[in-house]
Amino acid sequence: MSLAFKVITSFSSIFTATYSTIESLISSPNQETNPQQNHAFQAPSPTDKRSPCPMVNALANHAYLPRDGSNVSLLKLIQAAKEGINLAPDATLIVGLKALQTSTTGSWLTFNLDDLNKHGVIEDDASLSRKDVFFGDNHSFSPETWETVFKHFRGLEKIPLEVAAKARKERVEGARASNPEFNLTDDQNRFSILETCLYLMVFGEGTQGNARTDWVKVLFEEERLPFQEGFKRSSSMLTLGQILELHKKVEAVGGTGLAIKWRKEGREYK
Numbered sequence: 001m002s003l004a005f006k007v008i009t010s011f012s013s014i015f016t017a018t019y020s021t022i023e024s025l026i027s028s029p030n031q032e033t034n035p036q037q038n039h040a041f042q043a044p045s046p047t048d049k050r051s052p053c054p055m056v057n058a059l060a061n062h063a064y065l066p067r068d069g070s071n072v073s074l075l076k077l078i079q080a081a082k083e084g085i086n087l088a089p090d091a092t093l094i095v096g097l098k099a100l101q102t103s104t105t106g107s108w109l110t111f112n113l114d115d116l117n118k119h120g121v122i123e124d125d126a127s128l129s130r131k132d133v134f135f136g137d138n139h140s141f142s143p144e145t146w147e148t149v150f151k152h153f154r155g156l157e158k159i160p161l162e163v164a165a166k167a168r169k170e171r172v173e174g175a176r177a178s179n180p181e182f183n184l185t186d187d188q189n190r191f192s193i194l195e196t197c198l199y200l201m202v203f204g205e206g207t208q209g210n211a212r213t214d215w216v217k218v219l220f221e222e223e224r225l226p227f228q229e230g231f232k233r234s235s236s237m238l239t240l241g242q243i244l245e246l247h248k249k250v251e252a253v254g255g256t257g258l259a260i261k262w263r264k265e266g267r268e269y270k
């Protein structure tokens, strides 16, 4: 058997296995995992790898993903997001395929969580809870940065979509004003909006927004799923269609309008 044939055969068997597992995840009943028994929170050890994403980190801190944050396959990511927060496989794929582009594992099928620190793939400027790469650390939780966002939510029981969108927009404008090397491409801006949609979706009321403020706070500040505060993963799968619907709404309040405004003002918007 030629080498090329062997390579093609092994790739096709990997894809077939991934595909059939995704199919079975889509059609499987929404099994409840017991967060207390199988998925107790445990803060990472100093050698465990973590990312700039509070949700991915939380999934590892609850052992939906490997606790050491190493060698995560797309399949594992899809299973973890389904089990932990009932996110549909196609929604996870959108971010997961980008994640593979950051891989330093030596296999293009897996990535380490700290590979996600790579600037310009998913990680970008104007994160809600991380400093821009220009200031030296683009991946650790930054209480000062988060405060510029969370101040909009304080005192609210739930975060309305408009408030979340405005908080994101203000954070982008603040980063633009303070970072001499600020850069946010249209694609990165879309991903940044997506991140706001994701927390609204997981902790809110469908496509309406209204995420529970205390749950959002726990995710960002402790990288923990707020089970003990009463969070239960949605009983129905969170679909890509719903996320895209939310995306339109968040964008309408504080998304591409920002780019248009900057262009009108003659400000650089890369």
Ligand code: HEM
Residues within 6 Å of the ligand: 051, 052, 053, 054, 055, 056, 077, 081, 087, 092, 095, 096, 099, 116, 117, 122, 123, 124, 125, 126, 127, 128, 129, 130, 195, 196, 198, 199, 202
């Ligand atoms: C499953 C695959 C996922 C991957 C690979 C991923 C990766 C990332 C990365 C690299 C960032 C940093 C972007 C930046 O610079 O701001 C990020 C941010 C973020 N992610 Fe994820 N993510 C995933 C899923 C999710 C899910 C399901 C949620 C649901 C709540 C989520 C919530 C967030 C939020 C809220 C941020 C913004 C953090 C901030 O701006 O401080 N992510 N994600």
